[in-house]
Amino acid sequence: MNNMICNNTCQSVLYEGKSKLICKGIDDDSLIIRYKDTLTAFNGEKKEVLSGKGKLNAAISNLLYDYLEKNGIETHIIRQIDETSTLVKKADIVMVEVIVRNIAAGSFSKKYGVAEGTPLKNTTVEFSVKSDKLGDPLINASQITAIGLAAKQELDEMVEKALLINTLVRALFKKAGITLVDFKLEFGRYKGRLILCDEISPDSCRLWAEDTGNKLDKDLFRQDLGDVLDGYRKVLFQLTMNN
Numbered sequence: 416m417n418n419m420i421c422n423n424t425c426q427s428v429l430y431e432g433k434s435k436l437i438c439k440g441i442d443d444d445s446l447i448i449r450y451k452d453t454l455t456a457f458n459g460e461k462k463e464v465l466s467g468k469g470k471l472n473a474a475i476s477n478l479l480y481d482y483l484e485k486n487g488i489e490t491h492i493i494r495q496i497d498e499t500s501t502l503v504k505k506a507d508i509v510m511v512e513v514i515v516r517n518i519a520a521g522s523f524s525k526k527y528g529v530a531e532g533t534p535l536k537n538t539t540v541e542f543s544v545k546s547d548k549l550g551d552p553l554i555n556a557s558q559i560t561a562i563g564l565a566a567k568q569e570l571d572e573m574v575e576k577a578l579l580i581n582t583l584v585r586a587l588f589k590k591a592g593i594t595l596v597d598f599k600l601e602f603g604r605y606k607g608r609l610i611l612c613d614e615i616s617p618d619s620c621r622l623w624a625e626d627t628g629n630k631l632d633k634d635l636f637r638q639d640l641g642d643v644l645d646g647y648r649k650v651l652f653q654l655t656m657n658n
C-alpha cells in the first residue's frame with residue numbers, strides 16, 4: 416500500500432481501514448485521514464458504499480472535535496484539508512476502544528436482557544480490544560493492564576475523559592434535539608499526553624431524534640431501517656442549525 420496515490424491532497428496511503436484511509440502527513444508528527452464512503456457492520460460482514468457518507472462523517476466529527484477542543488479536550492485534529500480529508504496529530508493509538516452508554520441498546524441490551532431504550536441509572540463505561548481479527552472482544556481494566564494494552568493511569572484518564580466528553584457531547588446533541596444513546600471513543604498517546612483520536616460520528620454513536628424517536632445512525636444500516644444518509648444528514652443539519 417505504501418506510496419499508493421490517494422488523491423491530490425493525500426500523497427500516499429499508509430493504511431486502509433474500514434471507513435478511513437490513513438495517509439502520510441506533512442511531517443513526521445502528522446497524518447492525513449480521509450473519510451471513505453464505505454459503511455460496514457458486523458465486523459465487516461455487511462458492507463456498502465454510500466456516496467457522500469465520508470463527507471457527512473468528516474463534517475460531523477470535525478464539528479464535534481472543534482467543540483470539544485473549545486471545551487478543553489485535546490483531540491488529534493490539526494486542521495481540515497478538504498471535505499473528506501483532515502490533517503491530524505500522529506498519535507500512538509491505544510488499542511482499547513472505550514464505549515460509553517447512557518441508554519441501553521445494541522450489544523448491552525442483548526447481553527444483559529435490558530430492553531432497548533431503557534435509561535441507565537448511571538452512565539456506563541466499558542472497554543473492548545481494538546482488533547478486527549478478534550472481533551473487538553470486551554475486556555476489563557485488570558485484563559488490559561495484565562496484557563499491557565494500557566497502563567492503569569492511562570485507563571483512569573481515558574475513563575475520566577470519556578465521561579467528560581459524554582457530558583459535553585450529550586448536551587450539544589440535546590440542544591440539536593438528538594439523544595446520545597451510546598458511542599465509542601479511541602485515544603492515542605501524543606508527546607506524553609493522551610488525546611482523543613479517531614472520530615465521533617453516526618458510524619460510532621447511537622443517535623435518536625428526540626421528537627420522533629427515529630434512529631439517525633448506523634443502526635439504520637445494521638437493521639435495514641431505511642435511508643441511512645438521510646439520518647446522517649439530519650444529524651449534521653440539526654447540529655449546524657442549533658449550535
Ligand code: UDP
Nearest residue numbers: 520521522523551597598599618619620621
Ligand atoms: N461501536 C463502534 N465500533 C465498534 C463497536 C461499537 O463504533 O467496533 C459503537 C456503536 O456504533 C455503538 C456503541 O459503540 O454506538 C456501542 O456498540 P455496541 O457495543 O452496542 O455494539 P453493536 O451493537 O454496535 O455491535
